[in-house]
Amino acid sequence: MEAVDYLAEERRKAEFDVEEMKIVWAGSRHAYEISDRVSRLVASDPVFRKDNRTMLSRKDLFKDTLRKAAHAWKRIIELRLSEEEAKTLRFYVDQPAYTDLHWGMFIPAIKGQGTEEQQQKWLPMAYKMQIIGCYAQTELGHGSNVQGLETTAKFDPQTDEFVIHSPTLTSSKWWPGGLGKVSTHAVVYARLIIDGQDHGVHGFIVQLRSLDDHSPLPGITVGDVGMKFGSGAYNSMDNGVLRFDHVRIPRNQMLMRVSQVTREGKYMQSDVPRQLVYGTMVYVRQTIVSDASRALSRAVCIATRYSAVRRQFGSQNGGPETQVINYKTQQSRLFPLLASAYAFKFVGEWLKWLYADVTQRLEANDFSTLPEAHACTAGLKSVTTSATADAIEECRKLCGGHGYLSSSGLPELFAVYIPACTYEGDNIVLLLQVARFLMKTVSQLGSGKNPVGTTAYMGRVEHLTQCNCEVQRAEDWLKPSVILEAFEARAARMSVACAKSLSKFSNPEEGFAELSADLVEAAVAHCQLIIVSKFIEKLQQDIPGKGVKRQLETLCNIYALYLLHKHLGDFISTGSISPKQGALANEQLRLLYSQVRPSVIALVDAFNYTDHYLGSILGCYDGNVYQKLYDEAWKDPLNETVVPDGYHEYIRPILKQHIRNARL
Ligand SMILES: CCCCCCCCCCCCCCC/C=C/C(=O)SCCNC(=O)CCNC(=O)[C@H](O)C(C)(C)COP(=O)(O)OP(=O)(O)OC[C@H]1O[C@@H](n2cnc3c(N)ncnc32)[C@H](O)[C@@H]1OP(=O)(O)O
Numbered sequence: 001m002e003a004v005d006y007l008a009e010e011r012r013k014a015e016f017d018v019e020e021m022k023i024v025w026a027g028s029r030h031a032y033e034i035s036d037r038v039s040r041l042v043a044s045d046p047v048f049r050k051d052n053r054t055m056l057s058r059k060d061l062f063k064d065t066l067r068k069a070a071h072a073w074k075r076i077i078e079l080r081l082s083e084e085e086a087k088t089l090r091f092y093v094d095q096p097a098y099t100d101l102h103w104g105m106f107i108p109a110i111k112g113q114g115t116e117e118q119q120q121k122w123l124p125m126a127y128k129m130q131i132i133g134c135y136a137q138t139e140l141g142h143g144s145n146v147q148g149l150e151t152t153a154k155f156d157p158q159t160d161e162f163v164i165h166s167p168t169l170t171s172s173k174w175w176p177g178g179l180g181k182v183s184t185h186a187v188v189y190a191r192l193i194i195d196g197q198d199h200g201v202h203g204f205i206v207q208l209r210s211l212d213d214h215s216p217l218p219g220i221t222v223g224d225v226g227m228k229f230g231s232g233a234y235n236s237m238d239n240g241v242l243r244f245d246h247v248r249i250p251r252n253q254m255l256m257r258v259s260q261v262t263r264e265g266k267y268m269q270s271d272v273p274r275q276l277v278y279g280t281m282v283y284v285r286q287t288i289v290s291d292a293s294r295a296l297s298r299a300v301c302i303a304t305r306y307s308a309v310r311r312q313f314g315s316q317n318g319g320p321e322t323q324v325i326n327y328k329t330q331q332s333r334l335f336p337l338l339a340s341a342y343a344f345k346f347v348g349e350w351l352k353w354l355y356a357d358v359t360q361r362l363e364a365n366d367f368s369t370l371p372e373a374h375a376c377t378a379g380l381k382s383v384t385t386s387a388t389a390d391a392i393e394e395c396r397k398l399c400g401g402h403g404y405l406s407s408s409g410l411p412e413l414f415a416v417y418i419p420a421c422t423y424e425g426d427n428i429v430l431l432l433q434v435a436r437f438l439m440k441t442v443s444q445l446g447s448g449k450n451p452v453g454t455t456a457y458m459g460r461v462e463h464l465t466q467c468n469c470e471v472q473r474a475e476d477w478l479k480p481s482v483i484l485e486a487f488e489a490r491a492a493r494m495s496v497a498c499a500k501s502l503s504k505f506s507n508p509e510e511g512f513a514e515l516s517a518d519l520v521e522a523a524v525a526h527c528q529l530i531i532v533s534k535f536i537e538k539l540q541q542d543i544p545g546k547g548v549k550r551q552l553e554t555l556c557n558i559y560a561l562y563l564l565h566k567h568l569g570d571f572i573s574t575g576s577i578s579p580k581q582g583a584l585a586n587e588q589l590r591l592l593y594s595q596v597r598p599s600v601i602a603l604v605d606a607f608n609y610t611d612h613y614l615g616s617i618l619g620c621y622d623g624n625v626y627q628k629l630y631d632e633a634w635k636d637p638l639n640e641t642v643v644p645d646g647y648h649e650y651i652r653p654i655l656k657q658h659i660r661n662a663r664l
């Protein structure tokens with residue numbers, strides 16, 4: 001059989017209706033149709049070509065990004081694309097650009113933190129892209145500690161203006177995407193100072209560049225922070241540095257939904273919680289969880305298809321060698337990642353719902369669910385991005401040597417993805433926020449205030465800290481109630497143990513710092529419980545299509561039992577399960593790998609990714625890997641000449657040195 005036929009053969013083995021699974025993956029038939037249409041539109045447009053991206057110099061890459069962003073905007077207007085279609089277009093264009101921050105942070109910051117009047121003034125210009133904005137919060141000296149920012153905004157009552165200033169080198173804004181070369185405006189986070197009194201960090205809309213010739217306005221020094229990790233990748237983005245030298249802006253450019261400064265210089269706070277100043281981050285963290293499932297599914301699609309094509313060892317009587325996907329080790333590394341992609345997809349959908357719900361409540365001045373929304377977005381952002389970054393690297397290794405080639409698509413995907421573990425909040429810093437939320441929840445148990453939402457299980461803490469797992473045979477691990485209780489018991493016991501240790505410290509902050517590593521582990525356990533439980537909830541829905549639900553049940557079990565196996569130490573040391581039950585879980589996991597094996601190619605086909613989007617020779621739909629790898633090699637600039645540039649200067653003299661030496 002030719003390599004090209006391997007995937008066709010695999011597709012025939014699928015035990016479910018792939019077309020129906022595509023709809024489940026997309027979220028709805030409507031979303032599927034948009035995704036399918038827009039992905040083809042992008043793939044067939046030569047401006048969106050990206051196969052040469054990693055070869056481009058920084059300047060050429062940046063110009064290529066500007067061209068793509070302008071072309072995308074033109075197509076959005078010409079085709080009158082809806083917001084959903086435009087977002088899908090951005091996703092398939094697959095090149096980080098200043099527009100991500102304009103639409104993803106600048107506009108949401110004004111919407112979330114601006115008054116009605118401010119929204120009416122700024123949003124129409126931003127929606128038409130008559131102004132382009134970024135989100136300038138992080139500084140050279142402070143990123144995680146937002147309260148430590150140094151940029152100042154002093155109110156000048158004489159002129160009714162704020163004076164924005166960078167008092168130190170470390171107060172230089174550093175990192176904001178889109179700031180370096182493009183943004184005309186920024187939402188700048190600065191300390192509000194009135195009459196010498198510091199009122200903490202607030203957001204201000206500041207114009208940075210002239211709308212006539214794009215030059216920086218007086219008092220503004222702005223540029224790009226320089227090359228980042230990898231070739232291509234995130235270097236398409238102009239992450240910027242910015243300094244203010246007493247730049248004046250009108251008073252009404254402070255975002256005033258949370259607090260206001262009057263003409264007389266009086267500081268007033270609405271009954272809206274101060275934390276809403278952090279609201280844009282909550283919004284973006286939620287979107288990052290869905291992005292994790294996209295990046296992970298892309299890497300998994302490449303590694304799965306290639307693993308079915310690649311053969312090593314095991315040839316009998318001159319027959320074909322074994323497909324590497326049939327090695328149990330390959331399966332135990334790859335299939336949990338496939339299951340994770342689906343798990344992150346469903347938890348991302350749920351988080352989107354949670355965010356919509358909290359937004360609706362905020363509009364009605366109900367702030368009760370904000371702490372939970374913060375904990376869920378922070379925790380899930382952290383857990384899903386860390387797992388995805390590790391998984392992309394694992395997929396590279398699963399593809400052996402060819403995974404290291406740029407044309408596999410995996411090196412660039414890794415380079416572009418890994419900052420997600422840092423931006424929008426360093427993952428450890430965010431897990432510590434979840435831990436604070438959990439410790440608060442535990443401390444309130446027994447106070448008559450029942451925990452709700454994702455911490456509702458804590459309400460059964462007495463049972464969960466004493467219960468015994470009922471598993472006696474491997475197949476008992478297939479019961480959702482058994483899996484859920486094991487994850488709940490582990491999470492509850494880890495939180496309670498941390499709370500007990502904390503109570504021994506007379507200074508709680510000192511205790512929190514001392515125990516922070518354990519607290520992070522408790523936070524991870526809580527977040528993994530959320531992901532598992534949302535997968536199980538998804539399966540309670542009516543899911544049509546032959547065999548679709550069954551495949552999802554298998555994936556859900558793989559995801560949960562893989563986590564259980566990976567964190568066996570937690571489960572056993574907390575007494576949530578016994579070592580024997582841990583061994584049975586692993587036995588069941590092996591059976592599940594065999595069960596899902598015939599359908600794995602169809603399960604990655606269900607992502608419905610075009611070859612253009614995948615950007616990988618190893619992952620192409622037809623599986624014609626070897627011919628494409630061979631052809632691609634000859635396109636490398638090094639192969640433009642048979643004898644390389646530099647031969648006469650640097651190779652020939654070495655090769656000929658024995659002639660020179662002989663003459664001496
Ligand atoms: C191959 C090509 C592929 C192409 C793919 C391309 C994909 C590209 C897509 C990219 C899009 C994304 C682009 C990303 C751009 C990045 C942008 C950024 O990074 S912006 C900057 C982000 N910065 C951070 O996240 C900073 C992190 N730090 C903080 O959030 C806070 O400082 C802190 C929460 C860590 C601490 O805050 P502080 O006030 O000091 O904290 P306390 O702990 O005292 O908390 C007080 C109180 O507030 C509550 N809280 C904190 N945060 C929030 C919040 N966000 N919402 C609600 N409540 C919050 C906290 O729980 C405390 O509550 P309490 O009841 O008092 O206990």
Ligand SMILES: Cc1cc2nc3c(=O)[nH]c(=O)nc-3n(C[C@H](O)[C@H](O)[C@H](O)COP(=O)(O)OP(=O)(O)OC[C@H]3O[C@@H](n4cnc5c(N)ncnc54)[C@H](O)[C@@H]3O)c2cc1C
Nearest residue numbers: 135136137138142143144175176177419422423424425428
């Ligand atoms: C590609 C990229 C794009 C970005 N885009 C933007 C943007 O558009 N706008 C913007 O404003 N910012 C942006 N940022 C900045 C980003 O938000 C910050 O880098 C991020 O919040 C982390 O902050 P930091 O760099 O200060 O890390 P640090 O806080 O200095 O982290 C360094 C180390 O210290 C640890 N650490 C820090 N605090 C604690 C603690 N309390 N307890 C335990 N450990 C701790 C961290 O875990 C980490 O290991 C971007 C960053 C990147 C990489």
